[in-house]
Amino acid sequence: MTIARLIVKNLQRPPPGATNAASGQSLQPQRGFMLIDIMSAAVVLSIFIVGIGAFWITADRQVNELVLRQKAVLVANGELERLSVIYNHTSFGALGPVTTTGYEASVFPTTRLVYPNSLDPTYTSGGDDYVTTSSATFAGSEPKVWVRSQLLSSLNRSYVWISKSEGVMARLSWVSTDISPSPCTTGSCVCRSFLGIGTGSCRRISLFVEYPYRLVSGAPVAGSRLESVTLSTIVGRRS
Amino acid sequence: MMRFRGQRGFTLIELMTASAAVGIIMLAGGTFMLRALAWHDEVSGKIEMNRHARLTYELWAYGGMAATNGDDATKYLYGFRGRKEAPDDDDLRSSTGALQYVSNDLTLTPDRFATMTVDCKATDDPIPACTGSNDKTVTGWLGEDVELDAEGSSLGQGWVTVRFTITNPYQAQRATAPAQFSDTYQTVFAFNRQEDDPS
Numbered sequence: 001m002t003i004a005r006l007i008v009k010n011l012q013r014p015p016p017g018a019t020n021a022a023s024g025q026s027l028q029p030q031r032g033f034m035l036i037d038i039m040s041a042a043v044v045l046s047i048f049i050v051g052i053g054a055f056w057i058t059a060d061r062q063v064n065e066l067v068l069r070q071k072a073v074l075v076a077n078g079e080l081e082r083l084s085v086i087y088n089h090t091s092f093g094a095l096g097p098v099t100t101t102g103y104e105a106s107v108f109p110t111t112r113l114v115y116p117n118s119l120d121p122t123y124t125s126g127g128d129d130y131v132t133t134s135s136a137t138f139a140g141s142e143p144k145v146w147v148r149s150q151l152l153s154s155l156n157r158s159y160v161w162i163s164k165s166e167g168v169m170a171r172l173s174w175v176s177t178d179i180s181p182s183p184c185t186t187g188s189c190v191c192r193s194f195l196g197i198g199t200g201s202c203r204r205i206s207l208f209v210e211y212p213y214r215l216v217s218g219a220p221v222a223g224s225r226l227e228s229v230t231l232s233t234i235v236g237r238r239s
Numbered sequence: 240m241m242r243f244r245g246q247r248g249f250t251l252i253e254l255m256t257a258s259a260a261v262g263i264i265m266l267a268g269g270t271f272m273l274r275a276l277a278w279h280d281e282v283s284g285k286i287e288m289n290r291h292a293r294l295t296y297e298l299w300a301y302g303g304m305a306a307t308n309g310d311d312a313t314k315y316l317y318g319f320r321g322r323k324e325a326p327d328d329d330d331l332r333s334s335t336g337a338l339q340y341v342s343n344d345l346t347l348t349p350d351r352f353a354t355m356t357v358d359c360k361a362t363d364d365p366i367p368a369c370t371g372s373n374d375k376t377v378t379g380w381l382g383e384d385v386e387l388d389a390e391g392s393s394l395g396q397g398w399v400t401v402r403f404t405i406t407n408p409y410q411a412q413r414a415t416a417p418a419q420f421s422d423t424y425q426t427v428f429a430f431n432r433q434e435d436d437p438s
Contacts, residue, residue, distance in 0.1 A: 033257065035260075038257055042260055042263070046264075046267070049267060053274075056274075056282075060278060063282050063285045063286060064285070066285075066286075070289050074425065077296075077300075078400070078426035078427030078428070081398060081429040082398050082427045082429065085391055085396050085397075086394070089394040089395055089396055090394060123394075125393040128392070128393045142425055143388065143400040143425065161425075163423075
């Protein structure tokens with residue numbers, strides 16, 4: 001029987017308890033909703049409400065993650081600009097970065113560069129050093145880079161705040177690769193050596209900002225799931 | 240003759256049980272609906288603040304273009320990256336919290352909303368711009384003065400660290416937790432201009 005016929009048949013059927021006036025048949029006993037009906041409806045509605053509530057909670061969490069990511073993007077842009085200035089105007093590109101290893105397996109290289117323990121006096125002066133090895137100094141100053149110095153410098157790690165008010169920081173590292181664009185290997189547009197003497201190569205810098213980390217008792221603690229922002233630029237010694 | 244048989248009404252206990260069950264469902268549903276409205280406000284407020292943070296960053300980074308010519312006979316407002324020095328703090332935020340950017344003797348004031356009066360309860364309550372229990376008139380998203388800290392002069396090319404607070408005053412007035420409608424962002428801009436800025 002088709003669905004349409006079933007519907008028509010149900011429409012034609014008298015409702016339960018209706019009286020057949022012609023035959024004088026008595027009405028059937030009528031029953032309202034039983035408690036179990038109402039309880040079942042309550043359970044179904046509760047599941048619906050909980051489901052919608054879970055949706056809002058998920059939406060709120062994802063928007064919070066979006067806001068945090070926006071902050072991480074702005075910080076990553078800023079750190080890349082500051083790093084570029086150091087590369088472009090000092091010998092930092094030749095001697096400054098510390099090579100570190102032992103990063104957890106991911107899509108990023110396991111050998112990366114981080115800041116040395118200090119930029120003064122080799123690369124900056126006059127209060128321009130924004131690197132500190134003190135977690136207390138880092139905790140009290142938002143734009144600082146904190147280098148967590150270890151006995152083996154290859155295990156050093158550097159961090160920046162991405163939301164100090166929320167206590168969220170990010171691990172900062174980068175890799176650099178020599179590039180030699182062919183139209184620019186001779187003449188006035190030559191890439192200078194990062195030592196500032198003679199010719200050399202320009203470099204491609206890829207910066208990794210991984211978050212969230214939290215500062216707990218002077219030590220960084222990684223969140224359960226790390227997000228990352230990657231930015232690249234090209235640097236060359238100018239002066 | 241028509242006879243009715245076997246029909247019984249609802250007992251009092253059945254009616255009370257059903258009423259209680261329906262009442263609980265309606266109460267839960269009503270509470271949930273009110274809470275959902277608050278969640279909607281919070282989520283939409285955060286999205287708006289995030290959007291405005293991006294807009295603010297882009298204006299400061301890349302600059303913009305005005306309708307008239309500035310001091311260098313162009314319509315361009317130079318972003319931080321196209322400048323030699325940081326702009327004046329006062330040139331970034333109007334007295335009513337609107338984003339404004341002054342460069343090349345030109346001023347841009349993008350993305351303002353209709354003037355509204357915030358009933359301040361105390362300092363920073365419900366918005367950072369409140370200084371006490373007086374009314375505060377606002378037309379923009381920047382909740383506090385922008386913090387600029389210029390460095391790098393020892394290298395010949397400087398940079399400026401920038402910290403700014405975005406607030407959604409409309410949501411902050413209605414919220415039970417106004418802090419949810421303010422957020423602080425920070426970044427760094429490097430200066431790339433060699434000659435003096437047109438000002």
